[in-house]
Structure formats: C-alpha cells, structure tokens
Amino acid sequence: MPVTMQDLAQWLKISKSTVSRALAGDPRVSSETRARVQQLARELNYHPHSAASGLARRRTNVIGLVIPFAPRSLSDPFFLEFVGGIGDYAITKGFSILLSSPRASQDEPSGNTTFTRIVSSRRVDGLILTEPRITDERVDFLKERDIPFVFLGNPGRNSDICWVDGDNKAGVEMAVDHLVSLGHRNIACIAGPPDQTATFRRLEGYRAALRRHGIPYDESRIAQGDFTEPGGYRAMMDILDRNPGVTAVFASNDMMAIGAINAARQRGLRVPHDLSVVGFDGIALGAYVTPALTTVTQPIYRLGQAAAELLIKLVERQAPAERHVLFPLTLTVRESSARRQGTAG
Amino acid sequence: MPVTMQDLAQWLKISKSTVSRALAGDPRVSSETRARVQQLARELNYHPHSAASGLARRRTNVIGLVIPFAPRSLSDPFFLEFVGGIGDYAITKGFSILLSSPRASQDEPSGNTTFTRIVSSRRVDGLILTEPRITDERVDFLKERDIPFVFLGNPGRNSDICWVDGDNKAGVEMAVDHLVSLGHRNIACIAGPPDQTATFRRLEGYRAALRRHGIPYDESRIAQGDFTEPGGYRAMMDILDRNPGVTAVFASNDMMAIGAINAARQRGLRVPHDLSVVGFDGIALGAYVTPALTTVTQPIYRLGQAAAELLIKLVERQAPAERHVLFPLTLTVRESSARRQGTAG
DNA sequence: GTGCAGGGTGCAACCGGTTGCATCCCAAGT
DNA sequence: ACTTGGGATGCAACCGGTTGCACCCTGCAC
Numbered sequence: 001m002p003v004t005m006q007d008l009a010q011w012l013k014i015s016k017s018t019v020s021r022a023l024a025g026d027p028r029v030s031s032e033t034r035a036r037v038q039q040l041a042r043e044l045n046y047h048p049h050s051a052a053s054g055l056a057r058r059r060t061n062v063i064g065l066v067i068p069f070a071p072r073s074l075s076d077p078f079f080l081e082f083v084g085g086i087g088d089y090a091i092t093k094g095f096s097i098l099l100s101s102p103r104a105s106q107d108e109p110s111g112n113t114t115f116t117r118i119v120s121s122r123r124v125d126g127l128i129l130t131e132p133r134i135t136d137e138r139v140d141f142l143k144e145r146d147i148p149f150v151f152l153g154n155p156g157r158n159s160d161i162c163w164v165d166g167d168n169k170a171g172v173e174m175a176v177d178h179l180v181s182l183g184h185r186n187i188a189c190i191a192g193p194p195d196q197t198a199t200f201r202r203l204e205g206y207r208a209a210l211r212r213h214g215i216p217y218d219e220s221r222i223a224q225g226d227f228t229e230p231g232g233y234r235a236m237m238d239i240l241d242r243n244p245g246v247t248a249v250f251a252s253n254d255m256m257a258i259g260a261i262n263a264a265r266q267r268g269l270r271v272p273h274d275l276s277v278v279g280f281d282g283i284a285l286g287a288y289v290t291p292a293l294t295t296v297t298q299p300i301y302r303l304g305q306a307a308a309e310l311l312i313k314l315v316e317r318q319a320p321a322e323r324h325v326l327f328p329l330t331l332t333v334r335e336s337s338a339r340r341q342g343t344a345g
Numbered sequence: 346m347p348v349t350m351q352d353l354a355q356w357l358k359i360s361k362s363t364v365s366r367a368l369a370g371d372p373r374v375s376s377e378t379r380a381r382v383q384q385l386a387r388e389l390n391y392h393p394h395s396a397a398s399g400l401a402r403r404r405t406n407v408i409g410l411v412i413p414f415a416p417r418s419l420s421d422p423f424f425l426e427f428v429g430g431i432g433d434y435a436i437t438k439g440f441s442i443l444l445s446s447p448r449a450s451q452d453e454p455s456g457n458t459t460f461t462r463i464v465s466s467r468r469v470d471g472l473i474l475t476e477p478r479i480t481d482e483r484v485d486f487l488k489e490r491d492i493p494f495v496f497l498g499n500p501g502r503n504s505d506i507c508w509v510d511g512d513n514k515a516g517v518e519m520a521v522d523h524l525v526s527l528g529h530r531n532i533a534c535i536a537g538p539p540d541q542t543a544t545f546r547r548l549e550g551y552r553a554a555l556r557r558h559g560i561p562y563d564e565s566r567i568a569q570g571d572f573t574e575p576g577g578y579r580a581m582m583d584i585l586d587r588n589p590g591v592t593a594v595f596a597s598n599d600m601m602a603i604g605a606i607n608a609a610r611q612r613g614l615r616v617p618h619d620l621s622v623v624g625f626d627g628i629a630l631g632a633y634v635t636p637a638l639t640t641v642t643q644p645i646y647r648l649g650q651a652a653a654e655l656l657i658k659l660v661e662r663q664a665p666a667e668r669h670v671l672f673p674l675t676l677t678v679r680e681s682s683a684r685r686q687g688t689a690g
Numbered sequence: 691g692t693g694c695a696g697g698g699t700g701c702a703a704c705c706g707g708t709t710g711c712a713t714c715c716c717a718a719g720t
Numbered sequence: 721a722c723t724t725g726g727g728a729t730g731c732a733a734c735c736g737g738t739t740g741c742a743c744c745c746t747g748c749a750c
Contacts, residue, residue, distance in 0.1 A: 002467070002490075004706060015730045020708060030728060047465035051405065052706035054396035055735045062443070062468075069429045080425050084414045087444060091459050096468065097444040098407070099432060114436050120392035122347070123407075123441065145347075229633050258633045265635075288574050288603045290610075290635035349736060360700045365738060375698060397736035400705045 003044045011040060023048075062096045063311055064124035066115055066138075068131060069101040076227065076255050077283045078300060079130070082152065085304020086128060093312050098124055102131070102138070119147055125315040128152065128307050132163070133195045148314035150307050153198050154324070162314065164306040164325040166298040168198060171329035172205030173212075175250050175278045175296050178331055180213050183340035184248035184276060188221040190235040190260060192252045202252045202280065221246060225256045232259025233266075240267055247275060247340050254279035254286045254295055261291070261336065272338035282332060291335035299327050348389045356385060368393075407441045408656055409469035411460055411483075413476060414446040421572065421600050422628045423645060424475070427497065430649020431473060438657050443469055447476070447483070464492055470660040473497065473652050477508070478540045493659035495652050499669070501542050507659065509651040509670040511643040513543060516674035517550025518557075520595050520623045520641050523676055525558050528685035529593035529621060533566040535580040535605060537597045547597045547625065566591060570601045577604025578611075585612055592620060592685050599624040599631045599640055606636070606681065617683035627677060636680035644672050 005023075009016045014033065022029045022037035029037075040046075054060045065086060067079050087097055100114035118124050119142065126148035129138060132155035139161065142149050151163040179187050189206045192199035207217055220243045223235035232251055236259065239246060251257035257279030264275045271277055271291055279286060282297030306325045313320040350368075354361045359378065367374045367382035374382075385391075399405045410431060412424050432442055445459035463469050464487065471493035474483060477500035484506065487494050496508035524532050534551045537544035552562055565588045568580035577596055581604065584591060596602035602624030609620045616622055616636055624631060627642030651670045658665040 006706075016707080017709075017731080018729055021729090024708090028728065033728080047467075049400070049706050050466040050468045051396045051399035052735090053708075055394070055400055055737085056706080056708040058735075060396065065444075069432055077422050077425070080422070083444070087414050087446065087459075091446075096459060096463055099410075099428070099442040099444060101432065101436075114432075114441060118441055121395040122392075123395045229629070261635075262633060284574070285630065288607060289633070290606075351736075361737080362701080362739075363699055366699090369738090373698065378698080394736050397705090398738075400707085401736080401738040403705075 002049075003046045004049070005046075008037060008040055008044065008046060011044075012036060059315075060123060060125050061094055062098050062124050063090060063308070063315070064098045064100055064115075064118050064127040066100050066102045066127060066129045076253075077285050078253070078255075078281050081283065081300040082130075082304040082307075085301040085306075086308040087304075089305040089308040090312070093308075095125075095308075095312060102129070116141070119145060126150070126311045128311055132156075132197050134197060148311060150311040150314070152303060152307055153196075154201070154326075156197050160323065162310055162320070162323045164303050164310060164327070166303065166327045166329045168201035168329075169205035169208065171280065171296040171298070171331075172202045172250065173209040174329070174331045175280070176206060176209035176213075178294070178333065179248040179250070179276060179278060179337065180209070180215075182248075182276065182337060185215055186221070186243070186246045186248070187215070188223070188239045188243065188246045188249040190223055190225045190232055190239070190249060190251040190256050192224075193226050194224060199252065206250060218243075225252065225259070227253050227255060229255045229259040229262070232256025233263045234259075236260035236263035237267070240264070240269075248278070248337070249275065250278050250280075252280050254281040254283045254293060257286075257293055257295065257336070258289055261289070261293075272336050274341065276337040276340070278337055286332075287334065294334045294337040295332050297330050297332045303327065347394075348391045349394070350391075353382060353385055353389065353391060356389075357381060404660075405468060405470050406439055407443050407469050408435060408653070408660070409443045409445055409460075409463050409472040411445050411447045411472060411474045421598075422630050423598070423600075423626050426628070426645040427475075427649040427652075430646040430651075431653040432649075434650040434653040435657070438653075440470075440653075440657060447474070461486070464490060471495070471656045473656055477501075477542050479542060479545075493656060495656040495659070497648060497652055498541075498543050499546070499671075505668065507655055507665070507668045509648050509655060509672070511648065511672045511674045513546035513674075514550035514553065516625065516641040516643075516676075517547045517595065518554040519674070519676045520625070521551060521554035521558075523639070523678065524593045524595070524621055524623060524682065525554070525560075527593075527621065527682060530560055530685075531566070531588070531591045531593070532560070533568070533584045533588065533591040533594040535568055535570045535577055535584070535594060535596040535601050537569075538571050539569060544597065551595060563588075570597065570604070572598050572600060574600045574604040574607070577601025578608045579604075581605035581608035582612070585609070585614075593623070593682070594620065595623050595625075597625050599626040599628045599638060602631075602638055602640065602681070603634055606634070606638075617681050619686065621682040621685070623682055631677075632679065639679045639682040640677050642675050642677045644674075648672065 005016050005019050009019045018029055019037055022034040090097055098118055100118050102115050128150050130152045132151045132153045154163050154165045155161055191203055210217055223238045225231035225235040249260055251260050257277050260277050261271050264271050269275045279293050279295035282295050286293035286295050310320050350361050350364050354364045363374055364382055367379040435442055445463050447460050473495050475497045477496045477498045499508050499510045500506055536548055555562055568583045570576035570580040594605055596605050602622050605622050606616050609616050614620045624638050624640035627640050631638035631640050655665050
C-alpha cells in the first residue's frame with residue numbers, strides 16, 4: 001500500500017490538514033513543521049493520489065489532446081512534432097496529456113467517442129483541438145460545459161475562442177510569389193478538405209497572390225485533397241488530366257506535396273525540371289525525401305508549446321496576454337522547385 | 346454544475362447506493378428500478394465523475410504510454426501508427442491513453458519525469474513501454490509498485506515480463522537473404538543504439554544470415570545509428586569512409602534507411618544502382634520516398650492493438666492467453682534494392 | 691402463529707485528499 | 721491581571737462515487 005497523508009500525519013502526530021498545508025507550502029504552518037513534513041514525505045516516498053486531490057480540488061492537471069487518428073495523423077509526422085511541443089511545455093507545468101480522437105461529429109453528441117467521454121467524465125481540465133471545421137459542434141459542446149479549450153488553427157467564428165496558428169494566408173502568398181519569381185504562371189493548387197477552416201485561408205492566400213501578379217484564377221487548376229499522401233497523389237493526377245499545362249503546384253500540406261511528386265513522376269514528369277512543387281508545414285521529413293521539398297515552414301513544435309501555454313493559462317484562470325497567437329511563417333527553398341523551363345534566368 | 350448520483354437519488358427518492366448499483370447493472374436491484382434509474386440518467390445527461398469513481402474503485406481506466414519525445418519520435422511516424430493501434434483498441438474497452446516520455450533514466454529515480462510522476466500519483470492502471478533497454482530500471486520501478494506493464498519489444502531478462510514484438514531476427518534474415526539473392530556480398534549494417542535490446546536481435550539476424558551464406562562478418566561494415574534520419578546519414582557516411590566497397594546496406598529502421606540513402610546520394614552514389622538499401626519497420630512513408638524503400642514490414646498498428654489488449658487483460662486481472670506475442674514479419678520489396686552491378690541476372 | 695429464506699433497499703463507512711472555521715497558545719499592550 | 725491579536729494547528733465537512741452489512745418486507749413451510 002502506498003503511503004498516504006494520513007500515514008504522514010500519524011507518524012508526526014499532527015493532523016492531516018497540517019500535512020496537507022505543509023506540503024502545499026502554506027505559510028500558515030510553521031517553517032519548522034513544514035520542513036519536518038516535507039522531509040518525511042521524501043523519506044517515505046510519499047506521492048499524492050491524483051484521483052483524491054482531483055476530486056477535492058476539482059482539477060485533474062491533465063489536458064486533453066484531440067487529434068485525428070485516421071485517416072490523417074497515422075502517417076503525418078506533423079502531429080507528432082506538435083505533440084512534442086505540447087508535451088514538453090506541459091511537463092514543466094505539471095500537466096499530463098490525454099489523447100483522444102475527434103469522432104464526435106458523425107455520431108450523436110452523446111456518442112461513445114473518446115472526445116465526449118473524457119470531457120463528460122471530467123477527466124481533463126481543458127482541451128487542445130486540431131483541425132477546426134467551419135461549423136464545429138465541439139465548440140458548443142465545450143462552452144456548455146465551461147471547459148477551456150484552444151484550437152490549433154483559427155476556427156473563424158467568434159473572436160473569443162482561443163487559438164494558435166501560423167499565418168496561412170501570408171505563408172501561401174510567399175509560396176506562390178516564389179513560384180512566380182521562378183517564371184511560373186500556370187500554378188495549380190491542391191486544397192485541403194472543404195470543411196476545414198485552414199483550407200480557406202490557404203486558398204485565399206493562393207488567390208490573393210495570383211491577383212497581385214495579374215494571373216487569372218482558374219478552377220481547372222484547383223483540386224481537393226485530404227491532407228494525406230494518397231489524397232495528394234489523386235489530386236495531382238486530377239489536375240494533370242484537366243490542365244496538362246501546369247508547370248508548378250502548391251500543395252496545402254507536405255504529405256500531399258509528396259503525393260503530388262509521386263503522381264508527377266508516375267506521369268513521366270521530372271520534379272522540379274518539368275513541375276515545381278511547393279508544400280506547406282515544414283515537417284522534418286520534407287528535407288529527406290527526393291527531391292527535398294520546398295515548403296512553407298511552420299514552427300510546429302512552437303505551435304504546440306504556445307497552445308499548451310495558452311490552455312494552461314486558461315485552466316488556471318489567469319488572463320492570457322493574447323487569446324490568439326499567430327506565428328509568421330517562412331519559406332524553405334529546397335530542391336522541388338526550380339525555374340520554369342524555357343524561361344530566361 | 347454537472348448532475349451527480351446524489352441528484353438522481355433525490356429525484357427518484359431512493360438512495361445513492363441503489364443508484365450506483367442500478368447503473369452498474371447489479372442484479373440485486375429490481376429490473377424496474379434499474380430501468381427507471383438508467384432512463385433518468387440518460388435524460389439528465391448524467392456521467393460519472395472519473396476522479397470519484399477512480400478513488401473508490403482504485404481504477405482509473407487510463408493506460409500510460411511511454412514513448413520517446415526526443416530525439417526519435419518527433420520525426421518517426423512509427424510511433425504515431427503504433428499509438429493509433431493502441432488507441433483504437435483501448436477505446437473499445439473504455440480506456441484512455443495518457444502520454445509520457447521515458448526520461449526516468451538519466452535523472453534520479455525520484456526525478457520529476459512524466460513517467461515516474463504518472464505512476465507515483467496513480468494516474469494510470471498500467472503502462473505500455475517502448476524501446477526496452479538491456480538493463481531497464483523501469484522494470485523494477487514498476488514491479489515494486491505492482492503496476493502492470495507491457496513492452497513493445499522483447500526486453501530479454503525474465504520471461505514473466507509481457508511484451509509484443511515483431512520477429513526481429515527472422516525479419517533481418519529475410520532482408521539479408523534478399524540482398525544476397527541480388528548478388529550482394531559486401532553488405533553493411535546500420536545498427537541501433539547500443540543500449541536497446543532490439544539492436545541486438547537485429548544484429549543477430551544479420552550475423553546469422555551472413556553465416557548461412559558463408560560471408561565473413563566484418564566490423565568495418567557495421568556502424569551505429571540512433572534510429573533517426575541524421576543518425577542514419579552519419580552512420581552511412583562512416584561506413585562509406587571505412588569500407589568504400591559496400592554495395593548494399595541494411596538499416597535497422599526506416600528513418601535511418603532514408604538517412605543512408607541521402608548520405609549515399611551525397612557521395613555521388615545512385616540508389617539502388619550503386620548501393621542497395623533495405624530498411625526495417627515498414628512505415629507508410631517508406632512507400633513515398635524516392636526511391637521507394639525496400640523494407641522489412643512490421644504490423645505496427647497491430648502491434649499497438651496487441652499491446653493494448655495484453656495490458657488491459659493484465660489490468661483486469663484476467664490471465665492473458667500468452668505473455669508474449671511475436672508477429673511474423675514480411676519483406677516488402679520496392680525500389681531501393683537492386684541486383685548488384687556486374688552480376689549476371 | 692412462528693421461523694426462515696431471499697429479494698430489494700438503505701445506512702454509513704470509506705477511498706485520500708482539501709479547506710472553512712474554530713480553537714489553542716503565548717507574547718504584547720494597557 | 722485581563723484583554724487583544726496573531727501565529728500554529730485541529731476538527732469536521734466535503735468532493736462523488738463504491739460497497740459491506742443491516743434491515744425490511746413478502747411469501748412460504750412448518
């Protein structure tokens with residue numbers, strides 16, 4: 001049997017309350033008593049029982065992380081790096097991370113999903129949600145229950161929702177500018193799933209950049225993907241069918257960019273000689289594929305840290321400095337993009 | 346305020362105990378009462394408070410997962426897929442997953458690591474550990490506290506420790522056999538970190554296969570990596586320096602194989618024309634890199650499921666059918682391996 | 691009419707902490 | 721000598737469930 005507070009109290013012939021306060025560093029207990037308690041706790045290897053203190057304090061010191069188990073994350077290193085950022089920060093604040101998948105949407109709200117379950121049973125103090133959707137019923141679900149949450153990605157809607165995000169629009173503009181500067185005009189775009197808000201911001205950046213360069217927007221250059229490699233592959237095939245003249249493509253994330261490269265190769269196109277490809281995310285992997293991926297780099301790890309920091313502030317009822325954290329993005333030029341064939345240097 | 350059992354009891358003018366039993370499906374309460382309680386619970390959207398029931402039942406219904414946040418997993422999709430398998434299975438059994446990193450080793454045992462913390466504070470009913478080490482102090486730590494655990498990877502040592510694993514030795518033998526069948530004799534090996542048990546099993550397979558084919562074992566063909574891409578890159582460089590004649594290399598995991606390919610390319614070698622590369626793990630990504638990776642495929646997702654299943658059996662004090670689950674592996678031949686130059690077909 | 695079995699329910703303790711409030715003690719103030 | 725005050729500690733309730741045991745009631749056997 002692990003040692004309890006009661007044990008410490010009996011040993012020292014003082015009350016449970018004093019032990020509790022001593023361990024919490026309450027200034028009301030004499031420093032002498034406090035020292036004795038802490039000393040004994042260490043000697044007997046005492047550790048508070050999380051369920052007991054959670055029950056009494058109405059705090060679990062656990063934050064929930066809702067990431068898509070399928071189809072996306074199983075193969076997308078993006079999330080793992082994001083988790084790393086959250087984890088490392090949370091550790092320093094004494095929080096643990098509970099995983100869950102977001103499948104509350106299809107099912108009825110009371111459906112037996114991990115997401116609703118960990119919230120209803122009050123397993124977590126707050127949540128980090130990913131992939132906000134245009135109409136995201138999770139928001140109401142959580143607001144109703146007064147559970148703090150932070151989105152990875154600007155969910156749009158009311159501005160009182162907290163989020164962290166990269167500057168999608170500006171990021172994509174940099175990508176398109178880069179392609180234009182290499183002489184490309186017929187630039188395709190592989191978009192994300194239509195229900196996600198990130199999809200629209202990135203599309204917006206794409207259109208804005210085209211407009212700036214006086215390139216007409218053309219539906220036949222757009223295809224929809226799902227943020228997975230196979231999705232990017234299919235989308236690229238689709239684009240090549242409809243618009244064989246494209247010389248460059250922007251993919252809304254790196255996994256789809258990798259898929260696009262494979263599709264192009266399948267069609268006998270050389271990347272970047274015949275087709276330039278630019279991705280988005282900056283996953284570590286992008287540097288290791290062939291050709292190494294030119295991409296818009298997000299500070300993924302720091303996004304994780306920022307999300308955790310923001311959420312923990314909310315949980316602890318401190319007013320966060322900012323409800324929204326927008327990171328600037330950078331363009332990482334590698335091998336998958338090159339000057340358009342037949343263009344002067 | 347969320348509705349509690351007390352609320353239900355008052356509403357129905359019965360005692361808390363009866364409500365508790367009714368919800369648990371205890372046959373001692375009349376089926377009529379049971380129905381009324383369950384009905385009302387649904388209507389009022391009642392959900393048990395996990396901390397309260399955890400405290401009373403000495404069960405959290407949470408399993409801990411200990412994966413390396415750094416340096417490895419941040420870029421290795423292997424773990425994400427593994428997590429998926431665990432998660433999907435755990436959901437069906439009503440368990441959640443708490444993440445932690447295994448940094449208990451460097452620090453003193455009482456160090457403030459997530460691993461020791463979630464165990465000491467009794468946050469989890471059991472643990473899934475990865476990357477067993479030759480002498481793994483986590484084993485004693487957990488046995489002392491009587492916490493069930495399952496390893497991903499055979500930890501060696503006493504056979505009463507539960508684990509799931511792929512058949513490393515046989516898997517590597519298949520890889521080497523494949524290379525030999527393509528005419529290679531000068532086959533290098535990039536091993537894993539020296540403190541991990543998997544490293545030895547894979548090396549053993551390598552040596553066994555060489556022996557079978559009458560190829561002498563040569564230290565100059567071995568280099569050590571750390572299961573990351575940069576580690577694989579460095580190891581490959583090292584091997585090429587010491588033994589320029591190698592025509593094939595087996596890397597102990599896919600990330601290192603990708604690193605090896607990049608190193609070879611850096612040295613002006615074409616893969617697979619000048620150097621064949623075979624990896625290990627079968628991460629989804631291996632199919633998407635260029636050249637697509639020949640690899641020993643592990644059923645990663647199923648390893649996760651099996652680990653979760655085994656652990657949950659232990660937690661629920663059911664005797665598992667087997668304490669060890671060994672999965673057969675398969676060789677997936679793709680583009681990174683080819684017949685040795687100057688060898689007859 | 692008494693005894694007994696057994697189904698259905700409730701009481702109260704318990705899990706292991708936290709916390710509002712009362713209490714005690716002793717030095718200082720008048 | 722008698723309050724006053726503040727520092728140190730303890731009591732007991734509480735968080736929201738679970739569970740051993742006692743109890744009540746009805747029906748049936750004797």
